[in-house]
Amino acid sequence: MADKKRLKDLTTWQKAYIPEIVKGLKLTLENMFKPKFTMKYPEEKFIPTGSYRGRPVLVQEESGDERCVACGLCSRVCPALAIEVQAGETDREKERYPEKFEINMIRCIFCGFCEEVCPEEAIVMSKDYELAFTNREDAIYGKEKLLVPVTQLQDRINFLRHYK
Amino acid sequence: MGIWEIIIFSLIKIIILVVVILLTVSYLVYFERRISAWAQNRLGPNRVGWEGVLQPFADVLKLLLKEDIVPNAANKPIHSIAPFLALFVAFSTYAVIPFGPNLRIFGYTIPLVVADVNIGVLYVLALTSLGVYAITFAGWSSGSKYSLFGGIRSSAQMISYEISMGFSIGGVLLLAQSLRPEDIIAAQSGWMWNAIIQPIGFITFVVSAFAETNRLPFDLPEAEPELVGGFHTEYSSMKFAGFFLAEYANMIIAAAMIVTLYLGGWQFPYLETFGLPYGLFVAISVLTFAIKLALLLFFFIWVRWSLPRFRYDQLMNLGWKVMFPLSLINIVWVAALIMIFKI
Numbered sequence: 172m173a174d175k176k177r178l179k180d181l182t183t184w185q186k187a188y189i190p191e192i193v194k195g196l197k198l199t200l201e202n203m204f205k206p207k208f209t210m211k212y213p214e215e216k217f218i219p220t221g222s223y224r225g226r227p228v229l230v231q232e233e234s235g236d237e238r239c240v241a242c243g244l245c246s247r248v249c250p251a252l253a254i255e256v257q258a259g260e261t262d263r264e265k266e267r268y269p270e271k272f273e274i275n276m277i278r279c280i281f282c283g284f285c286e287e288v289c290p291e292e293a294i295v296m297s298k299d300y301e302l303a304f305t306n307r308e309d310a311i312y313g314k315e316k317l318l319v320p321v322t323q324l325q326d327r328i329n330f331l332r333h334y335k
Numbered sequence: 336m337g338i339w340e341i342i343i344f345s346l347i348k349i350i351i352l353v354v355v356i357l358l359t360v361s362y363l364v365y366f367e368r369r370i371s372a373w374a375q376n377r378l379g380p381n382r383v384g385w386e387g388v389l390q391p392f393a394d395v396l397k398l399l400l401k402e403d404i405v406p407n408a409a410n411k412p413i414h415s416i417a418p419f420l421a422l423f424v425a426f427s428t429y430a431v432i433p434f435g436p437n438l439r440i441f442g443y444t445i446p447l448v449v450a451d452v453n454i455g456v457l458y459v460l461a462l463t464s465l466g467v468y469a470i471t472f473a474g475w476s477s478g479s480k481y482s483l484f485g486g487i488r489s490s491a492q493m494i495s496y497e498i499s500m501g502f503s504i505g506g507v508l509l510l511a512q513s514l515r516p517e518d519i520i521a522a523q524s525g526w527m528w529n530a531i532i533q534p535i536g537f538i539t540f541v542v543s544a545f546a547e548t549n550r551l552p553f554d555l556p557e558a559e560p561e562l563v564g565g566f567h568t569e570y571s572s573m574k575f576a577g578f579f580l581a582e583y584a585n586m587i588i589a590a591a592m593i594v595t596l597y598l599g600g601w602q603f604p605y606l607e608t609f610g611l612p613y614g615l616f617v618a619i620s621v622l623t624f625a626i627k628l629a630l631l632l633f634f635f636i637w638v639r640w641s642l643p644r645f646r647y648d649q650l651m652n653l654g655w656k657v658m659f660p661l662s663l664i665n666i667v668w669v670a671a672l673i674m675i676f677k678i
Contacts, residue, residue: 189538192642199641203373211378 217300221330224283224296226312227274228319230328237318238293241269245285245294253278254285272317276302277310287335295327340443348449352429360583361391367583367636374640395576403572408478417476418570418577421469425584428462431455432591433516435601435621439613447601447621448516455516456504459592460497463547466585467493470549470556470566473578477569485565488647489556492546495654496553500543502662506536506669507596520600530597532672536665537597539658544589546654549582551639555647590631598627 185191210217219225230238241258259270285294297319304310321328365380365387372379380387405414432455435447452458467490474486507529508514511522523529530537546553557565564570567578594600601624606616645653 192638195641196637199374199637202376203370205376207373207376207378209378211381 219298221326223298224281226297226299226302227285227294228297229272229317230293230295230324231318231320233321238291239269240291241267244288248284248288250282250284251278251280272314274312274317275310276312277307295324297324344445345449352449356429356584356587359587360580363583363632365391370636371640398573398576401572403574406478406569409569410476413472413476417469417473418574420472421466421581422577424462424466424469425581428459428588431458431516432595433520433600434624436617438617451517453515456514460501464497474566479569481563481568482566485556485562489566492553492555492650495651496543496546499539499658499662500547503536503540503665504596506533506665509669509673516595519596520602523599524602526604528597528599533665533669535661535668539662539665540597541593542658544593548585548589550635552642552645553650554644555650586632586635590628593631594624594627
């Protein structure tokens with residue numbers, strides 16, 4: 172087999188080793204001066220596109236009402252059992268509203284099922300990804316933290332209308 | 336100069352040298368991390384202080400606060416001596432490396448070298464060979480098979496590469512006709528650098544220097560994928576830091592030796608013909624030495640992040656079948672040059 176020329180056999184030039192070392196060194200030197208893609212995080216922040224699934228939030232209409240009708244589908248579909256909804260009666264034509272709407276952010280797995288199942292487009296995933304807590308109580312988000320004006324969520328809503 | 340003056344000047348030089356070396360070592364570690372990051376399209380440590388310049392001090396503080404673990408199976412006295420031996424060897428070698436011409440100050444003439452001995456090169460060779468003991472002791476006394484393998488590999492590697500190193504120095508000594516580092520530098524005045532006159536010897540010496548300092552592509556004693564941490568697997572806290580420090584200090588010695596033996600030492604080519612005032616001449620010479628050293632250290636780091644590690648048999652093949660004959664050829668080459676040109 173010794174006389175058979177194989178693809179991995181080196182030429183004399185390659186066996187001299189030093190030219191190949193110089194080639195390798197040139198490659199690393201070039202890479203040293205290439206622009207870096209690393210983001211310097213706390214100063215520079217990542218701005219996600221509409222397809223990003225961040226913290227789930229409730230949509231607040233421009234009039235100040237919430238869209239949610241407290242049907243409880245999101246709470247039903249949630250695989251991590253993170254959502255708790257309690258319905259209350261209203262005198263408006265929408266008959267129910269959520270008296271209590273809580274998402275346990277420690278449990279939430281950002282799967283987006285709640286948003287997918289919602290018939291009213293009332294719960295959507297936002298672009299908010301900076302979620303840190305110092306205790307468990309802080310991690311349970313009530314309505315005051317969940318309601319976000321619809322203007323801030325337009326990216327995600329457009330994405331959902333196009334792809335869902 | 337009286338005996339007291341010599342002692343005082345030597346002490347001042349030693350203190351300055353040790354401080355400078357410690358600072359260089361810590362920043363070498365910093366630059367190693369930054370350059371490796373740059374070569375891999377990353378940023379590297381840039382958080383502690385401006386662009387991460389205080390990172391080395393944070394690292395040292397962290398290492399100081401770590402628990403010092405000694406394995407039960409270890410031979411305790413030797414286990415604790417080994418890192419200090421490594422450090423001792425690394426630091427005492429600097430004594431004979433001149434970093435500038437004679438300094439004339441307050442009517443004294445001070446040579447910018449701690450010990451101007453006439454067997455300087457021999458002293459360096461002797462001490463660097465002692466460095467193997469540190470690694471072998473560490474490997475053997477840890478009572479761990481990984482460490483032992485690291486130690487054995489290290490001794491085999493160092494012995495084979497020291498031969499080609501010694502023979503490549505032979506060419507330099509033939510030209511300088513002296514073992515005194517000052518004379519070797521003086522023999523390379525102008526562009527008569529040994530790296531230009533005897534390129535083969537230069538290459539073999541640089542390769543052997545890489546092997547001697549256990550740097551990639553020759554870092555088999557601490558090959559992480561096979562040997563966990565090699566000879567320092569069982570070391571922690573400041574003992575580990577000792578090995579770390581010694582490795583980088585050794586790198587500086589190797590670079591300083593290459594500068595002294597092959598790149599004209601502290602000489603800036605033809606600087607003495609410019610007619611500069613003497614103080615400026617000394618300053619530029621010391622700066623030249625520092626710049627040569629810095630470029631070589633960059634080269635060491637650069638090579639580390641470019642080349643893969645040798646397999647063990649390849650390492651031995653290269654050492655005995657390539658480096659050794661090449662260094663012998665170099666001696667013949669230099670001898671022929673001396674015969675022909677009567678240098």
